[in-house]
Amino acid sequence: MDSSSLLSIVTFVYGFAALLYIISWIFNKELPGKTATWVTIAGVAGNTAGIIMRWFESYQVGYGHAPFSNMYESLIFFAWTIAVVYLVLEFQYKNRVLGAFVVTLVFFTIAYASLSPNISSRIQPLIPALKSNWLIAHVITCFLGYAGFAIAFGMSILYLIKKDGGPGESRMLSLVPEQEALDEMIHQMVMFGFFFLSIGIITGAVWANSAWGRYWGWDPKETWSLVTWFIYAMLLHARLVRGWHGKRIAIISIIGFMAVIFTYFGVNYLPGLHSYG
Amino acid sequence: MGKKPTSSGLFTELRIFFISIKLTVFILITLAATSIIGTLIPQNKSDESYIHEYGNFLYRIFKAINIFDMYHSWWFQFLIILLAVNIIVCSIDRLAAIWKIIFIKIPVFKISRFHKLKDKEAFSSKRSPDALIDIYEKLIARRFAYHTVEKTDNGFCIFAEKGRWTRLGVYIVHSSIVLLLAGSLIGSFLGFEGYVNIPEGSAKNVIFLRNTMVPHELDFSIQCDDFNVSFYETGAPKEFRSSLTIIENGTPVRKKDIIVNDPLRYNGVNIFQSNYGADTPKEIVLAIFSNSSSMEYKKTVRIGEKIDLPEGMGELVINNFMNNYKFKGHAIGQSFFGSITSDKGETQNIVLPVQYPQFDKMRRGNAYISVADFKHSYYTGLQVTKDPGVPVVYTGFILMILGCFVTFFMSHQSICVEVMKKGKTSSVIVSGIANKNKPGMRIKVKKILQQLEKTG
Numbered sequence: 038m039d040s041s042s043l044l045s046i047v048t049f050v051y052g053f054a055a056l057l058y059i060i061s062w063i064f065n066k067e068l069p070g071k072t073a074t075w076v077t078i079a080g081v082a083g084n085t086a087g088i089i090m091r092w093f094e095s096y097q098v099g100y101g102h103a104p105f106s107n108m109y110e111s112l113i114f115f116a117w118t119i120a121v122v123y124l125v126l127e128f129q130y131k132n133r134v135l136g137a138f139v140v141t142l143v144f145f146t147i148a149y150a151s152l153s154p155n156i157s158s159r160i161q162p163l164i165p166a167l168k169s170n171w172l173i174a175h176v177i178t179c180f181l182g183y184a185g186f187a188i189a190f191g192m193s194i195l196y197l198i199k200k201d202g203g204p205g206e207s208r209m210l211s212l213v214p215e216q217e218a219l220d221e222m223i224h225q226m227v228m229f230g231f232f233f234l235s236i237g238i239i240t241g242a243v244w245a246n247s248a249w250g251r252y253w254g255w256d257p258k259e260t261w262s263l264v265t266w267f268i269y270a271m272l273l274h275a276r277l278v279r280g281w282h283g284k285r286i287a288i289i290s291i292i293g294f295m296a297v298i299f300t301y302f303g304v305n306y307l308p309g310l311h312s313y314g
Numbered sequence: 315m316g317k318k319p320t321s322s323g324l325f326t327e328l329r330i331f332f333i334s335i336k337l338t339v340f341i342l343i344t345l346a347a348t349s350i351i352g353t354l355i356p357q358n359k360s361d362e363s364y365i366h367e368y369g370n371f372l373y374r375i376f377k378a379i380n381i382f383d384m385y386h387s388w389w390f391q392f393l394i395i396l397l398a399v400n401i402i403v404c405s406i407d408r409l410a411a412i413w414k415i416i417f418i419k420i421p422v423f424k425i426s427r428f429h430k431l432k433d434k435e436a437f438s439s440k441r442s443p444d445a446l447i448d449i450y451e452k453l454i455a456r457r458f459a460y461h462t463v464e465k466t467d468n469g470f471c472i473f474a475e476k477g478r479w480t481r482l483g484v485y486i487v488h489s490s491i492v493l494l495l496a497g498s499l500i501g502s503f504l505g506f507e508g509y510v511n512i513p514e515g516s517a518k519n520v521i522f523l524r525n526t527m528v529p530h531e532l533d534f535s536i537q538c539d540d541f542n543v544s545f546y547e548t549g550a551p552k553e554f555r556s557s558l559t560i561i562e563n564g565t566p567v568r569k570k571d572i573i574v575n576d577p578l579r580y581n582g583v584n585i586f587q588s589n590y591g592a593d594t595p596k597e598i599v600l601a602i603f604s605n606s607s608s609m610e611y612k613k614t615v616r617i618g619e620k621i622d623l624p625e626g627m628g629e630l631v632i633n634n635f636m637n638n639y640k641f642k643g644h645a646i647g648q649s650f651f652g653s654i655t656s657d658k659g660e661t662q663n664i665v666l667p668v669q670y671p672q673f674d675k676m677r678r679g680n681a682y683i684s685v686a687d688f689k690h691s692y693y694t695g696l697q698v699t700k701d702p703g704v705p706v707v708y709t710g711f712i713l714m715i716l717g718c719f720v721t722f723f724m725s726h727q728s729i730c731v732e733v734m735k736k737g738k739t740s741s742v743i744v745s746g747i748a749n750k751n752k753p754g755m756r757i758k759v760k761k762i763l764q765q766l767e768k769t770g
Contacts, residue, residue, distance in 0.1 A: 100546070162546040168553075169575045221753055228722040235718055239711045248575045250584045250699035251507060252707060253498070255385045257353040267346040271339055277484075278335045304353070 040091035041151070041158040044113055047083040048151045051116070051144040054080055058136035065212060070133045077120060077140055084117045084147070095160050102163040105176035108305075109158045112150035114176065115301075116143045118184035122229075126188065130222065134213050138191035171244030179237030179262075183297055185230025186269070190294035192223045193287035220283050223290055224276060231269045238262050261300040268293040332403035341397045348393070352384045358525045383525070398495050405488045416481050421460060421728075423473035427747065428730035433756050434745040435763040443469035443733045443740050449769050450731060457762070458729065468735040475728040481749065483724065486717030493710030501703030506530055512538040513593055513693040517561060521698045532698070534562040536585060539569075541692040543590055554587050556694040582700055589695035592648060594635040598688035601671070604681045612686060627681055628656040632666075639667065646670060650685060725750040729762065742766060 054076035061070035091104040091113075104110045123139045150156055196219045199210055214222070241259070242252040253259060272289040275281040331337065355376070364382060365373045380387030428434075439446060447463065447470050454461050458474035465471075508521035508530055517537035520529050540557040553573055560568040560580050570578045577586040594617060602611040604625055611624045620631045632652035639649035650666040664683065667673050671684035729746040744763045748755035 162548060162550055162552065164550065166574055168573075218753070225751070232718045232722050236715055239715065243708070243711070246704065247577070248586070249588070250577065250586045250697055250701070252704065255352060255357065260349050260353045264346045264349050267342045267349075271342045271346075274335060274338055274342075278338075 040087045040094055043083060043090060044087040044147065044158075045151045047080055047087060048144070048147045050076060050080040050083060051120070051140060051147055055137070055141040055144045058133060058140050062134050062137045062209060062212060065208065070136075073133065073136060073140070074124075074127065077124060077136070080143075081117065081120050081124065084113070084120065088113060088117065091160065098160055100160060100162045102168070103173050103176075105172060106163055106167055107157070107161060109150050109156050111176065111180070112146055112156070115180050115183060116147040116150070118180045119143050119146065119187050122181070122184045122188060126222075126226075130214065130218075132212075132214050135188075135191060135195065138194065139188055142187060142191060166248055169244055169248060171240055171247065175237060175240040175244055178233045178240055182230045182232075182234030182237050183301065185226050185233060186265075186290075186294050186297045189223050189226035189230060189290045192219055192226065193290040193294075195219060196223065196287040197284065216283060220286065223286060227269055227272060227290060227293075231266070231273065234262065234266060234269070238266065258300065258304045261296065261304050265293060265296040265300050268296050329403060329407070332400055333407045335404075337400050338397075338404070341393060341400060345393055345397065348384070348390060351381065355381055355384075357385070358383055394495060398492060401488045401491055405485050409485055412481060416478060418478075421462075421473075421475055421478070423462070423475075423728065423730065425471060425730065425732070428732070428745045431745045431747065433759070434743055435759055436741060436743045437763065437767050438736065439733075439740045439742055439767075440738075441740060442738070443735050446733055446740060446742075450733070450766060453765060453769065454729070454731060454762075458727075466732075466734070469733040469740065471733070472731040473728065474731075475726070477724055477726045480720050480724040481726055483717050483720030483722075486713055487721055488717075490710045490713035490717055493713065494707055497703035497706030497708075497710060499703070500706060501701040505699065505701035505703065507697070507699045507701075509588065509695065509697055510536070511591070511693045511695050512536060514538055514541050514691060517559075532583065533581065534560050534567070536696065536698075537561055537566075538694050541590060541694045543692070554590050554694070556587055556590075556696070558585065558696075582702065584699050584701075586697040586699070587694070588697040591693055591695065592635075592637050593691045593693055595688045595691050598632065598650065599686045600630075600632075600666075601684050601686040602681050603683075606680060623654070623681070625681075626657065627679075628654050630654050630664075630683075639665070641665070641667070646673075654679070723751075725755070727755060727758070729759070731762075731766070 054073050057069045057073035057076060060066070061068075061073055088104055091110070095102050095104065105114060119139060120143045123136065123143070127133060127136060151158070195213055196216060199213045199216055199219065213219070238259075241262075245254065246252040268289065272286060272293060275289065276286055359382070361373075361377075364376070368376065376382060379389070384390055450472055451461070451463055454472050454474045457476075459476040461472060461474035463470055463472050506523060508523040510518055510521040512518050515538070517535040519532050519535035521532065522528070523530050537559040538556055539559055542553075542555045544552045544555075546552050555571055555573050557571045558569070558578055559566045560578070568578070568580055572578050572585065572587050574587045577584050579585075597614055597616045600613050600615055602613060602623060603609075604611070604627070607625060609624075613621060613624075615621055615630070615632050617635070618631070618633050620629050622628075623630050630652060632650050634651035636649050636651070638645055638647060640646070646667045646669065648668045650668075651663070652666070653661050653663050655661045662677065662679065664674060664677060666683060666685050668685045668688075672682070674682040674684060725748045727746060727748045729744065732743045732745075734741050734743075742763075744759050744766065746755050746759040746762075
C-alpha cells in the first residue's frame with residue numbers, strides 16, 4: 038500500500054469521527070463521543086504514518102524531499118495540524134461539541150486533497166527554489182498558525198449560535214461551553230495562531246533572503262499573509278486595549294479566517310512565487 | 315474653549331491623536347485593505363500593458379496615484395510611517411505609566427484585592443498555623459520568584475508573585491516592528507537590487523537595477539567560469555549551478571559554485587543564482603537520414619551558413635535557435651530552425667527539436683534530419699543585491715518572536731495563601747491574580763491548593 042491510498046482511508050476515518058462527534062452532540066450520549074475521540078486519534082495516527090511514508094517514497098523515486106511541496110501535501114499536513122491541535126484542546130477543556138465542527142473541517146480538508154480531480158497526489162520533484170531547510174520550518178509554523186485560526190473560527194461560529202444561553206436554551210446548545218469560556222478559548226487560539234503565523238512569515242522572509250536576496254517582495258502570498266496578520270493584530274488590540282469581547286471578536290475572527298483561506302487557496306489564482314501551493 | 319493653542323497645547327493634542335487605539339485600528343484596516351490592491355493589479359509592468367488592460371482613462375488615474383508601484387508610493391509609505399509613529403508614541407506613553415509598576419523594588423500586596431476575587435479555593439488543615447508556616451513558605455518559594463510572609467491576628471498570609479517583567483512583552487513586540495521598519499529604510503537608502511546575465515567564460519561589473527533597469531557599477535567584476543543545469547526525468551529543472559570568480563583590481567579574490575538557495579556573499583554584496591539561458595551555439599552536428607538509400611550522414615553546420623545536403627537533396631541553412639519552442643501549445647524545449655531549398659528552388663522550413671530526433675519525419679521529405687550534437691553555450695542569470703538593513707531586520711525578527719511568546723504565553727501572576735486559626739485546626743484559602751490567561755491561573759491555584767493539602 039502506498040501513502041496516497043493510506044491517506045484515502047484516513048479520509049474516511051476522519052469522516053466517521055466527525056459523524057460520531059455530531060451524533061454525540063445531537064443525542065447527548067457519552068459512548069459515541071468517546072468513540073469519536075478514539076477514532077480521531079486513529080485518524081491522526083494514520084495521517085502521521087501517511088506523511089512519513091510519503092517522505093520515504095519520495096526518496097525511493099529519487100527526489101528525496103520533505104512532503105510539504107505541493108497543494109496535496111500541504112492539505113494533508115493542514116488536516117494533521119488541525120486534528121492534533123483540536124485533540125490537545127479537547128483533552129484540556131473536556132468538551133466535545135467543538136469536535137462536530139473542527140473534525141468536520143479536518144474531514145473536508147483531507148477529502149478535498151484526496152478526491153478533488155484538480156489536485157494531484159503524485160510525488161513531484163522539487164524545483165530548485167524549494168530546496169532549502171527553511172522549507173520545513175516555514176511550512177510547519179505557517180500551518181500551525183492556520184490550524185489555530187481554523188479552530189478559533191469554529192469556536193467563533195459556536196459563539197454566535199450559542200447566543201445568551203438562559204432557560205429557553207435548547208438541549209443541543211446547552212452542551213456548548215458557556216459564552217464566556219468560548220470567548221476566552223477564541224482568544225487563546227488566536228494568540229496561538231498569531232504566534233505561529235508570525236514565525237511562519239519570519240522564516241519565509243529569512244528563506245527568501247537566503248534564496249533571492251530579499252526578505253520581502255510584496256509577492257501576493259506574502260502580502261495576503263500580512264493582511265491576515267493585520268486583521269488578527271487588530272483583533273488582539275481591540276480586545277486588550279479597548280476591551281472588546283464576545284460577538285465583535287467572534288466576527289473579526291471569522292473575517293480573519295476568510296483571509297487565511299484566501300492566503301492559502303485564492304492566492305494561487307494570482308501570479309507570484311508561491312504558485313506551487 | 316477660545317484658548318489659543320500654545321505650543322505645549324499642540325503637543326498635547328498631537329500626543330492624544332497618536333496614542334488613540336482608534337488610530338491604530340484605522341491604520342491597520344487601511345494597510346490591510348490597500349495592500350490587497352497590489353495583489354490584484356500586477357505591479358511594475360510596462361505602461362503599454364496597463365493601457366491595454368485598463369484603458370487610457372483608468373490608466374492615467376492609477377498612474378497619478380502610483381497604483382502600479384503602490385508599495386513604494388508616497389501614500390503607502392505615509393501609512394507605514396504613521397503606524398510607526400503611532401506605535402512609538404503609544405508605547406512610550408503606556409510604558410511611562412507602568413514603568414514604576416514593573417521596576418518596583420519591593421512588590422506591594424493588598425489582601426483586599428485577593429478577598430474580592432470570585433474564585434477562591436479553600437480547605438481545612440488539622441494542624442495549627444504555626445506548624446504550617448514553614449512548610450508552606452518553602453513550597454511557595456519554590457514556585458514563585460518573590461514571596462513575603464505577613465503575620466495576621468489569628469494566623470499568617472503568604473504573598474508571592476512572578477513574571478512581573480513579562481508586562482514588558484508587548485513593548486518588545488512594538489520595538490521589533492520599529493526595528494523592521496528602520497531596517498527596511500536603511501535597505502532602501504543604502505542598498506540596491508539588480509540583475510546581470512553573464513555568458514560562460516566572461517566577466518561583468520555592471521548590473522541593471524530592478525524595475526528601472528538603470529546600470530549600476532560594482533566595485534568588482536563577476537566572472538562565470540562554468541554553468542551547468544541538470545534535469546529530472548520529467549524534464550523539470552533539478553539544479554542550476556554557476557562557478558563564479560570575483561575579480562577585484564584584476565586579481566581573482568574569491569571562487570565559489572553557487573546554486574539556488576546557496577549564494578556567494580562578498581563585501582556585503584550577495585550574488586544569487588536566479589535563472590539561466592542558452593545562447594545560440596556557433597555550430598551543430600546534424601544527422602541526416604536518407605529515406606531512399608537508408609544511409610545516415612553526419613554533417614557539421616555553422617549557424618547561418620548554407621551547406622549542400624548529400625544525394626543531391628538540396629541546400630540547407632540553420633539560422634535560428636530558441637531555448638523553449640512551443641509547438642501547437644506544447645513546450646518542446648531547445649530547437650533549431652532553418653530551411654531546405656531543393657534543386658528546383660522550392661523552399662521548406664524545418665524545425666529540429668533537440669529532444670525529439672524523430673520530429674522532422676513529420677515533414678515527409680526525402681530525408682529526415684535530427685540534431686546529433688552541439689556544444690551548449692549558456693549564460694547564467696544572477697541576481698545581485700546589497701542590503702545593509704538586514705542585520706537590523708533580523709534583530710527585529712528575533713525580538714518579535716521573543717516578544718510574542720512573552721506577551722501571549724507568560725503572565726504576571728500573584729498569589730495569596732491565607733491561613734487562619736479555627737479552634738485546633740486551620741482554614742487555608744488560596745487565591746490568585748494574573749494579568750493574562752485567567753483560566754490558566756485558576757487551574758494553577760487549584761494545583762497549588764492540592765500540593766498544600768498533601769503536606770497537611
